[in-house]
Amino acid sequence: MVDVVDIKVGYSCNNDCFHCVIADKRRTLLKEEKSVDRSTKEVFALIDEAASDGATSIVLTGGEITIRRDIFEILDHVKSKNFHHINMQTNGRMFYYKEFVERIIQYPNVHFTVALHSIYEKDHDWITGSKGSFKQTTQGIKNMKVAGVNNRIGAKFVLSKKNFNIMPDMIKFTKELGCGSINIAFPHAMGNALLNFYNCIPKYSEIHESLTKAINVSKEIKQHVDFEAIPLCYLQENEAYASEFRMSDHTKLRDLSHSDENYTKTRKTTAKLKGPQCKECKYFLICEGPWDDYVHGYGFEDLVPVKGKQITNINELPSFKERAINGY
């Protein structure tokens, strides 16, 4: 049974991020003089399909969905289908405009995941390739908070060689801005991130210190944080901070270039890899390992098996006693 349907509405975007995973697909379509966006009718058809699949959650992403002229038609259509959870992934720049905020807050079931990649204007604008984007995104989050969208905004920080050392500061900054949580994602080397591989993708050993400090800061100031695509050997004793344990059991992906009927399975069995040494690790049965493209660039050498009896049930781990996960 499908839990989540992830719909990419198109590739148009008002940012051009250094780590963007769809930038190559957009360039290919533009070269072929094809549309980089789905039509309203096509988006509606995918929403209808998700509803008839019985999905409880829907993720709307792009590109940047908020710059579409039909954004409110799409939201009206989603609203009519009674999904339990609606997540919109956005760079939040449109929230800078109060008229836009007044309209979008009319959809109380929508949760917003807002991409923010630095505490510094200069660095964020460099990463997004868009001067002024930091000002718009940060003011946008504040505007949404003032409008009462308190616990429905989470930040998304894609770490890279340009910003991994500020992870602890990002935890504080997002709390001050009014984000209820922050998801810190290790970059997936596709699109621009692949093009910029050795300038963009850090090694796990490089980010370890900043990551550990970030977890400590999050505990101190009580800002919820989770980490995506970080092998458990780099989250030791904080395993419950791995976002994979909170992901759905069955996500269906509807990208423009391809569809995946069970992306969860693809992620666990194909898109991520473990090294030969992983068999000796106590996390072997519960860890997904890094993205395959990380291994293609850096090999397995940074994966460090953790000694101990193999863990089969995450509830055996103390970190899950602090951060219980429903369904486990």
Ligand code: SF4
């Ligand atoms: S199984 Fe491999 S990647 Fe996962 S924690 Fe252990 S050594 Fe690291």
